[in-house]
Amino acid sequence: MPKSGGDITRKRILQVAEELFSEKGFDGTGIEEIAQKAGINKATIYYHFKSKNHIIEALFKDIIVDLNNHLKSSHDSGSNGVTEDDIAIKIGREIHFIEDKKKIISVMAMEALKNSDCSSFLFKCAEMTINNELKMHKDNFKSKKDLFEKNRQEFFVHEFFTGFIPFIMFVVLKEKFCDYFDYNKDAVFLQFLESFKKSHFQSHE
Incomplete structure (x- = not known):
C-alpha cells in the first residue's frame, strides 16, 4: 500500500532529526533547525510530534x-x-x-x-x-x-x-x-x- 503524504512527511522529519542528532547531539538540535532542513514549517512537525522528546x-x-x-x-x-x-x-x-x-x-x-x-x-x-x-x-x-x-x-x-x-x-x-x-x-x-x-x-x- 502506498504511503500517504502524512507518512512521508513523518518519515522525512525522522530522517532529518536522526542526521542532526548524530551530528550536533540531541541538546544541540532545535525544532526550527529540523524544520528548515526538512523543508517544512514548525507547525507541521508539531502536528506529527508533540515535542523534540517525542521525535527521539x-x-x-x-x-x-x-x-x-x-x-x-x-x-x-x-x-x-x-x-x-x-x-x-x-x-x-x-x-x-x-x-x-x-x-x-x-x-x-x-x-x-x-x-x-x-x-x-x-x-x-x-x-x-x-x-x-x-x-x-x-x-x-x-x-x-x-x-x-x-x-x-x-x-x-x-x-x-x-x-x-x-x-x-x-x-x-x-x-x-x-x-x-x-x-x-x-x-x-x-x-x-x-x-x-x-x-x-x-x-x-
Whole structure:
C-alpha cells in the first residue's frame, strides 16, 4: 500500500532529526533547525510530534522494531552455529545491522549517559539481543541449558559488558579510530574479529 503524504512527511522529519542528532547531539538540535532542513514549517512537525522528546522516542522505538525483525530473521535463517565460520558470519551480520543504524545507535548511546529515560531504550535493545543469544546457547549447548538459566544474571552481565557494549562501540567509533591512528579499516576489522572471538565467544565454551 502506498504511503500517504502524512507518512512521508513523518518519515522525512525522522530522517532529518536522526542526521542532526548524530551530528550536533540531541541538546544541540532545535525544532526550527529540523524544520528548515526538512523543508517544512514548525507547525507541521508539531502536528506529527508533540515535542523534540517525542521525535527521539519515535526513532528509538523504530530501531527496537527493526532489531526485533533482525533477530527473528537471524534465528529463522538457522545460522547461529558455533563453528569458526558460523561465528564469523554472525559477527559480520551484526556489524552490518549496526552500521546501517549507526547514526541513531550513536545518539542512543550518547543520550543513555545523560538521560535515564533514554537509557531504557538502550537496555531494551541489549535485553532483546542477549535473550536471543541466550536462546541460541541453550539450543547449541543443551548440556549447559540449566546452567545458563540458573546463572541468568551472570550471563546478562557478561553479554552486556563484554559483548553488546564493545560491539556497539567498535562500529560507532571504528572510522574515527582508524582516521586518528591512520590504521587500515579492513585490517582493524579483522583484528577486532579475532579479539572478539577470543575475549567473548571462547568464554562460552
